[in-house]
Amino acid sequence: MTRKQRRTTFVVSGxxxxxxxxxxxxxxxxxxxxYFHSPTEVAAASFKxxxxxxxxxxVATDSVxxxxxxxxxxxxxxxxxxxPVEFTGILPDLFRxxxxxxxxxxxDGSGTFIAKSVLAKHDENYMPPEVADALKKSxxxxxxxxxxxxxxxxxxxxxxxxxxx
Amino acid sequence: xxxxxxxxxxxxxVMVALLQAALPLIGAAKGNRALMELAVPTALAQAxxxxxxxxxxxxxxxxxxxxxxxxxxxxxxxKPLLYKISGVWGNHEGSMLLWALILALFGGSVAFFGxxxxxxxxxxxxxxxxxxxxxxxxxxxxxxxxxQRLFPAWPNGNDLNPLLQDxxxxxxxxxxxGGYVGFSVAFSFAIAALIGGKVDAAxxxxxxxxxxxxxVMLTLGIAxxxxxxxxxxxxxxxxxxxxxxxxxxxxxxxxxxxxxxxIVVEKRNALRAWTILLAILTFSLSLLxxxxxxxxxxxSVHAFAVDPARGIFILAILILVIGGSLxxxxxxxxxxxxxxxxxxxxxxxxxxxxxxxxxxxxxxxxVGTLYPLVLESxxxxxxxxxxxYFNMTFGVPMIPLLLLVPFGPILAWKRxxxxxxVQRLYVAAGLAVLVLLVTLALTFDGPWLAALxxxxxxxxxxxxxxxxxxxxxxxxxxxxxxWRRIRGLSASAYGATFGHFGVGLTVLGIVGMxxxxxxxxxxxxxxxxxxxxxxxxxxxxxxxxxxxxxDGESGIFEVSKGRMTQNLQSEHRIYRVTGQPTTEVGLxxxxxxxxxxxxxxxxxxxxxxxxxxxxxxxxLVSWIWLGALVMAFGGGLSLFDRRFRVGAPQKARAKTxxxxxxxSA
Numbered sequence: 001m002t003r004k005q006r007r008t009t010f011v012v013s014g015x016x017x018x019x020x021x022x023x024x025x026x027x028x029x030x031x032x033x034x035y036f037h038s039p040t041e042v043a044a045a046s047f048k049x050x051x052x053x054x055x056x057x058x059v060a061t062d063s064v065x066x067x068x069x070x071x072x073x074x075x076x077x078x079x080x081x082x083x084p085v086e087f088t089g090i091l092p093d094l095f096r097x098x099x100x101x102x103x104x105x106x107x108d109g110s111g112t113f114i115a116k117s118v119l120a121k122h123d124e125n126y127m128p129p130e131v132a133d134a135l136k137k138s139x140x141x142x143x144x145x146x147x148x149x150x151x152x153x154x155x156x157x158x159x160x161x162x163x164x165x
Numbered sequence: 166x167x168x169x170x171x172x173x174x175x176x177x178x179v180m181v182a183l184l185q186a187a188l189p190l191i192g193a194a195k196g197n198r199a200l201m202e203l204a205v206p207t208a209l210a211q212a213x214x215x216x217x218x219x220x221x222x223x224x225x226x227x228x229x230x231x232x233x234x235x236x237x238x239x240x241x242x243x244k245p246l247l248y249k250i251s252g253v254w255g256n257h258e259g260s261m262l263l264w265a266l267i268l269a270l271f272g273g274s275v276a277f278f279g280x281x282x283x284x285x286x287x288x289x290x291x292x293x294x295x296x297x298x299x300x301x302x303x304x305x306x307x308x309x310x311x312x313q314r315l316f317p318a319w320p321n322g323n324d325l326n327p328l329l330q331d332x333x334x335x336x337x338x339x340x341x342x343g344g345y346v347g348f349s350v351a352f353s354f355a356i357a358a359l360i361g362g363k364v365d366a367a368x369x370x371x372x373x374x375x376x377x378x379x380x381v382m383l384t385l386g387i388a389x390x391x392x393x394x395x396x397x398x399x400x401x402x403x404x405x406x407x408x409x410x411x412x413x414x415x416x417x418x419x420x421x422x423x424x425x426x427x428i429v430v431e432k433r434n435a436l437r438a439w440t441i442l443l444a445i446l447t448f449s450l451s452l453l454x455x456x457x458x459x460x461x462x463x464x465s466v467h468a469f470a471v472d473p474a475r476g477i478f479i480l481a482i483l484i485l486v487i488g489g490s491l492x493x494x495x496x497x498x499x500x501x502x503x504x505x506x507x508x509x510x511x512x513x514x515x516x517x518x519x520x521x522x523x524x525x526x527x528x529x530x531x532v533g534t535l536y537p538l539v540l541e542s543x544x545x546x547x548x549x550x551x552x553x554y555f556n557m558t559f560g561v562p563m564i565p566l567l568l569l570v571p572f573g574p575i576l577a578w579k580r581x582x583x584x585x586x587v588q589r590l591y592v593a594a595g596l597a598v599l600v601l602l603v604t605l606a607l608t609f610d611g612p613w614l615a616a617l618x619x620x621x622x623x624x625x626x627x628x629x630x631x632x633x634x635x636x637x638x639x640x641x642x643x644x645x646x647x648w649r650r651i652r653g654l655s656a657s658a659y660g661a662t663f664g665h666f667g668v669g670l671t672v673l674g675i676v677g678m679x680x681x682x683x684x685x686x687x688x689x690x691x692x693x694x695x696x697x698x699x700x701x702x703x704x705x706x707x708x709x710x711x712x713x714x715x716d717g718e719s720g721i722f723e724v725s726k727g728r729m730t731q732n733l734q735s736e737h738r739i740y741r742v743t744g745q746p747t748t749e750v751g752l753x754x755x756x757x758x759x760x761x762x763x764x765x766x767x768x769x770x771x772x773x774x775x776x777x778x779x780x781x782x783x784x785l786v787s788w789i790w791l792g793a794l795v796m797a798f799g800g801g802l803s804l805f806d807r808r809f810r811v812g813a814p815q816k817a818r819a820k821t822x823x824x825x826x827x828x829s830a
Binding site for chain 1: 549558
């Protein structure tokens with residue numbers, strides 16, 4: 001095999017690999033992209049039931065109901081809109097009322113979000129960027145940062161309790 | 166006082182690194198011997214200074230000096246000693262110092278053991294190593310000073326995140342960083358070779374031990390991280406295609422390609438420009454990994470609190486290093502033309518296919534990992550790319566690659582004989598098909614893809630052993646003669662056999678875990694049982710728990726099958742200082758599979774006490790990590806190959822590698 005032939009083989013196989021790779025990426029992307037939405041956007045827009053989406057916000061105070069067997073109910077809020085969530089499984093250790101959370105799943109017909117996964121974080125001080133964005137959009141970010149936020153529907157104010165010294 | 170010494174040593178290290186970067190490079194350009202010879206003492210001094218800084222920080226952690234901010238934020242007097250030490254790198258500042266330390270130690274080792282390297286090459290490589298050192302030391306001093314004092318000092322600290330208080334995670338960062346940063350040596354040598362315009366077999370032989378050492382550490386680091394996520398996070402999975410995991414997988418894939426392509430440079434003097442490019446890409450992806458983890462730009466289950474200013478600094482380093490080295494490559498690579506010719510069917514051809522597929526897989530992972538960032542910066546919405554994307558785009562290049570692995574070592578250099586290779590492997594192929602059919606018969610109701618997967622895993626394992634048997638002509642020549650061949654076989658040949666066998670083991674684990682895993686989530690009252698994969702799991706009791714620095718409750722599950730009975734314990738821990746809860750998994754590991762039980766929340770409104778419990782049966786899962794161990798063992802074995810030792814230039818080199826490993830462990 002001459003040098004020229006070898007180079008041609010190299011280029012041709014390289015281009016083929018690239019083409020196959022691009023096709024593969026495009027087709028695989030179609031089914032795996034999960035869009036992120038804030039609770040306000042979810043409440044405003046209508047989604048197809050089969051669309052998997054992510055919602056980020058704070059876990060509303062006094063919204064967590066356990067005790068109905070394996071399924072847990074809670075709400076995710078950005079202080080503008082609140083979305084009820086249903087999740088079957090064990091919640092991450094750092095799941096708390098008033099703290100940031102990202103849930104992934106689908107909406108059912110009645111507006112309840114059926115979560116397939118609840119995104120855990122490893123660190124009390126960590127706020128998923130999506131949640132921070134959702135709060136910034138709804139204007140609740142400043143309040144959250146000051147620790148003066150009230151994430152419940154009731155009158156009691158709740159401060160950001162953990163991890164800050 | 167000790168902390169000030171550490172801080173001062175760090176500042177001095179920047180100056181020394183600056184000298185290490187500037188003088189030898191100028192010396193090499195001007196042919197000034199005296200300047201070039203400065204590379205060695207400066208590299209050694211830099212390593213020593215960063216080591217002093219690191220030890221000073223460790224001292225502050227061990228003695229619980231809460232006037233140091235990092236210690237106050239991430240340590241506590243009641244923490245066990247091991248976690249006081251691992252707390253040094255359990256936070257951003259300290260982990261960056263560890264990064265810089267490993268970088269400086271690798272540079273120092275090259276200086277120390279490279280007595281017989283050509284002076285110009287050594288001066289340039291150490292100079293580049295010095296440039297990297299300057300950037301990261303400045304980054305630490307300006308944005309992440311671990312010696313920042315607090316006034317007044319805190320009476321006690323905030324404690325380390327309890328999830329990190331785990332033996333697995335104590336050693337995960339040093340190993341992972343050893344891998345990331347270890348590739349800097351290959352990078353520096355590549356840049357040095359580009360400047361000098363000379364890449365040959367000797368160059369490949371000099372670089373190989375460093376690449377191998379880095380690869381071994383990265384393999385172990387990834388495996389340890391994956392195992393930690395498996396047993397500590399309590400989700401029962403071992404890989405989540407999370408951005409941070411992808412960040413460590415990409416340099417591994419390209420680094421694996423580099424290991425294979427540098428063999429071609431060494432033996433056949435071909436693929437030289439490509440190998441240089443791979444060395445640049447491997448380290449660039451390591452830097453990208455550091456950036457992704459440290460900047461927090463991507464939502465990740467592994468993300469910790471971060472500061473955006475730091476992200477921008479690392480991004481600047483990233484752009485400079487990657488942009489600069491690729492520009493240099495584009496300018497100088499044409500001078501590396503030529504090299505040995507080879508037919509498509511040959512050892513070189515097989516290694517080239519290996520390279521193309523591995524880098525293609527890494528490229529796919531890169532696209533999926535960065536795509537959300539690109540979309541977001543274009544304001545096109547926030548997305549995440551799910552596991553199905555990665556499974557598909559990663560699987561497609563991996564399957565042909567794995568099928569071809571056993572052929573590679575059997576093909577001859579330059580011009581191979583495809584038919585002959587098939588003939589030599591037909592017994593191995595037959596055995597693999599037999600395993601496939603047996604699996605199919607045993608699991609006739611299961612997914613047929615799983616049987617194919619098991620067949621593939623056996624093909625890899627039998628293929629690796631078969632290739633070894635061929636080399637020693639087992640049962641074809643008298644045993645005594647085979648024995649001589651067994652002893653005469655080079656360490657790197659054994660390394661390849663173990664490495665490829667390990668891949669087979671890992672594939673076995675992945676297939677078992679993907680195809681046959683069973684899971685139940687259920688509410689259990691005390692004394693209640695459930696059936697899972699032939700086991701009976703009973704919740705026997707839930708007891709209060711008082712640990713070294715945590716309290717909590719512990720669920721005792723009785724597992725029985727036939728005559729076997731065993732208690733598993735899953736804990737809910739609340740760490741006293743932070744109040745942060747963690748879950749400890751109850752695990753029964755056997756070669757056939759793991760039984761994995763997690764105690765969930767108590768039921769609030771039930772009449773009798775009851776808990777949610779989650780149980781998995783994870784078939785063959787431990788082979789995933791054992792396979793990685795075997796791969797790493799193979800890599801380690803290759804380090805002892807004679808060719809790194811025989812002859813004057815390699816004499817000292819063979820010793821360097823255990824040294825480099827010892828440093829990071």
